[in-house]
Amino acid sequence: MYGKCGLVDKARLVFVLSGPHKGVRRDVVMWTSLLNAYNRNGMFKDVIRVFEDMLVEKTKPDEVVFLVVLSACGKSGNVAKGLELFELMRKGFALVPGPEHYGCVVDMLCKAGELDSAWKFVRKEGKDGSRFGVSVWGAILSASRSCGNVEVGKIAASKALDLEPQNTGIYMELSNLYAGLGMWEEIVQLREVMEERGLKKDVGFKIDEILERNYRDGPILYWISGYIEGYSDASWCLEPDECKSTGGFIFTMGGAAVS
Template sequence: MYSKSGAIVHAERVFLKSAEKNSVTYTNMILGYGQHGMGEKAIRLFHSMRELGINPDAITFVAVLSACSYSGLINEGLEIFERMESEYGIKPSTEHYACIVDMLGRVGRVVEAYDFAQKLGKEGNVSGIWGSLIAACKIHRNFELGKVVANKLLEMEGADRITGYHVLLSNIHAEEGNWEHVKNVREEMLERGLMKEVGCSWIDISGYANCFVSRDKSIPCVLRYINC
């Protein structure tokens, strides 16, 4: 609870004072560290589990691999992944594979991430794996690979109904200045009945949460902040 709300110091205190620690409490703390960019702490806590005779489970590995991804600890993350099955007897699942693809993609190693996903074969035909890769391709401006990944995604059953993937492909074409392809993607979205959701922002004003979208002038108190 504390780590999810940003109070990582309080979460750490509760964890340290806990009389009975198990894989669940360790996993939650590792996850909290990861979400706050404390990847090295997450890794140290992960290794301390084994020293205390507490075996990590599959969810623990998702937590620590995610922590490595958020903090850019690629070598450490890959090493932990390699030891999953050989030392801990845990067969990687699609969630773990997605962590590796995300980890590599975040630091711009998109070709390596693509090769990793390709080698998974049918087991890797999951939108969660390829979805993070297309986002990484856009961020790191590897547009050619991004289009390959996008087309693969849109061939997957179910993924072709996810608006976000179409929007990412459209944005990649826009970044290239290929407006004809942008138009084609948008037309395909209309044919499928897909609409881009309007993004919104939440801000706290005088103790009250307020939601508004871009250029929203319907809330008087927000106008004062916009005009500042």
């Protein structure tokens, strides 16, 4: 609760008062709560420090703990540490990474501008297709657009659409890739495919437009999905007032993100 409210010092105090005492160690749930508090509030170095303290106290981390620390590495751009922790998870604690863990690693590499490394990682780990969700292929596609790598981008888009054929955000991201390279014929073909499948580009709203609609129409809950700095393929159902802290980003209502 304190962590969600930004009161990290109080969250830390509760954690400290919880132990260890009388030979009783804090359990993994307590550690995870503190890790989440730091991660949620952008204190990524503290996430790594607390994780190391957890290991010193000989509390075994679980899959959720590794998801938090991998997320922190991705947000802070600490690629080397993130890859080290991913291997620690598999080899040090014999835990099986899920699609979310692979997504964190790929997103981390892509955000660091290491598309080649991300692609090699996907090809190496991708023998079992169930390991990767849409967020992985979306991150590859987004990074391909930034680098102008149409070959990798088309493969990533195809893989993502195999999983979610109705995901208009993937189509629009691929369209943006084509546009950046002046591939206008491909854009026309892509739009024709969307029309044939009955897909339409989601209507976008800026934060100030959302707040204006809230003022005019009364309290409304909005389902907002999209890419926000530090997150990938994230979705929230937020009160409009909560959207103020994300200012400057464009979201879509009830569909995939389109910037």
